[in-house]
Amino acid sequence: MDQARPAQRGNNLDDVRRNNLAIVLGLAHVRGRVSRAEVTKVTGLNRSTVGGLVAELVELGLVVEQEPDAASHAGRPSAIIVPRPDxxxxxxxxxxxxxxxxxxxxxxxxxxxxxxxxxxxxxxxxxxxxxxxxxxxxxxxxxxxxxxxxxxxxxxxxxxxxxxxxxxxxxxxxxxxxxxxxxxxxxxxxxxxxxxxxxGITAESTFGSGREANDHIYLNGGASGIGGGIVINGSLYPGVSGFAGEFGHSLVNSGGVLCHCGAYGCLDTEVRQSALLAAVALDAADSEQLESVLTAQFARAEGPDAAVLELVNRQIGFLAESLRGTVNIFNPELVILGGFLGTLYAVAPELLESGVRDRALMGPREDVRFARAELGLDxxxxxxxxxxxxxxxxxxxxxxxxxxxxx
Ligand SMILES: [Zn+2]
The missing domain is CATH 3.30.420.40 (ATPase, nucleotide binding domain)
Structure with a gap:
């Protein structure tokens, strides 16, 4: 979600300067380290303007400048700007x-x-x-x-x-x-x-698997259930009051159980971390171990326990049913799965991908890629x-x- 753009808007010089400060700090923040030359290239601002902005950020105590990389590419070496670690x-x-x-x-x-x-x-x-x-x-x-x-x-x-x-x-x-x-x-x-x-989607978009994808859908599964978010053209789509992305309440099982939202058979009621934990005899406090236990079972020569396999298949089937609709509606480039949904995808990636591709429409299903959230527990x-x-x-x-x- 790199959206560096030099300021043209703003009705006075102070607005322009403040916006340009935000762009330079944003580049250092997202990339971790950025050279003055890269800032100049990305923003189109001239070298002395960039120098002034960097000096101001240093004075504000937000970034430090480091010596240029010894092994940097040809041309004049350019100082490196990094966010202050404190x-x-x-x-x-x-x-x-x-x-x-x-x-x-x-x-x-x-x-x-x-x-x-x-x-x-x-x-x-x-x-x-x-x-x-x-x-x-x-x-x-x-x-x-x-x-x-x-x-x-x-x-x-x-x-x-x-x-x-x-x-x-x-x-x-x-x-x-x-x-x-x-x-x-x-x-x-x-x-x-x-x-x-x-x-979570803001973090993944900035630092994780959404870095390179402008249009993506994110679903996260936690102890409390399933939430999500929609990134359109690099920005999180909030809806009119910030509630957009509640994929957990899409219908996946018309014979399903009553959800707290008042509907029956929501993704949130049919795909639950607590059911997976119970199937592998872990309790909620051990949720961080769920992935290693499931991964170990799926890696066994004889495969996972029958009940575990059936539950994983069933949950992935419901997840694919929900994603089918999402892919048809949004035509995303990438679907990112976090929390225990990332674990489900990791143990049986083919099952989820084919589950979506077999049911989604011809066009959108050919464009979409799947990835798990990279940032894990962080x-x-x-x-x-x-x-x-x-x-x-x-x-x-x-x-x-x-x-x-x-x-
Ligand atoms: Zn619901």
Whole structure:
């Protein structure tokens, strides 16, 4: 989702400069490292303008310049711009069985990931308390070694875009919770919340398997169910109020069970992580081991246990049924599967691909590729952190204000 474009819009020089700062910082952020020469080439800005922008980003404390690579290609060596490693965001993902908290750098590296298992489904206040306690434990290190931009929360539910209120998180049983405001009050940091699948697709689009694909569909399977997102021409399509991409509630089984949404036979009720965990005798706390156990069974000479094979076949059949419709409607270049859906795809890729290709229409089915999310366990941490970094990436000169509020 590399969308560098020099600013022509903006009604004064300050707008143009701010937009150009965002483009240069965005390139360093997405690529991890970028030379001045590449910035000049991508943006079409002249060398002295790029030099001035880089100097300003250095002064803001957002990037550092390094010596050019010794083995760089022919031509004049060009200084390398990298995001400052001490600029971080705190990432939070509340789930039915745990709260995961991470520390993520501006280049998308997960520096710390702490999974705090909960004995029951956590209430909003319990999540606030857990995050506050974990951040308090890191406070010395944060104050000493990092500059914390803010907090991003990936929520397994519907989150309203404008104020970050959790409208409903069905599996957490949260309804109309002003979660961003609650956590911000407790931490004294700016907090941005969004749907977990939307956060995941933003991360995958920026740093993972969606890097090269402008039009893609993303489906993520977690303990709370299945969410998704739609990237059109490089941008996440939000819908009118930020709720787009609920592929979990497409009909896949007309004889299926009642879903919390009120319909029967949704993808979300027919393809569940809990069923896979039960089939291989793991409990929810062991969900991170699901992939290794399933992979081991499918690698055996005699193949997986009959009940496991039947369940995997059944779930992949329902997933293919849902994707058939999605591929027909959106004609995507790429379908990315995250969480346990990525695990299902990894153990039986042919089954899913043929399941979609046998049922989708002639045109769209020939264009589509499938991939699993590359970011694995880091996906939602990076996605949540992106939410926190977004205001600064849109307007790097605002960093002083953001950090002023943090201290
Ligand atoms: Zn449903």
């Amino acid at each position: 600029i971080v965001a705190i990432a939070v993902n509340p789930e039915v069985d745990a709260v995961t908290i991470g520390l993520v750098s501006l280049s998308g590296e997960v520096l710390k990931r702490i999974r705090y298992d909960t004995a029951h489904v956590p209430t909003p206040q319990e999540v606030v308390n857990i995050v506050t306690a974990v951040v308090a434990g890191m406070r010395g290190e944060l104050d000493r070694s990092f500059r914390t931009v803010g907090v991003g929360v990936a929520v397994p539910g519907l989150v309203r875009a404008d104020d970050g209120e959790v409208v409903v998180a069905p599996h957490l049983d949260w309804h109309n919770v002003p979660f961003s405001a609650m956590l911000s009050d407790a931490l004294g940091l700016p907090v941005v919340s969004a749907n977990d699948a939307s956060a 996906l939602l941490m990076i996605g949540a952190a992106q939410l926190a970094f977004a205001p600064m990436l849109a307007d790097p000169a605002s960093i002083d204000k953001a950090l002023g509020k943090a201290s």
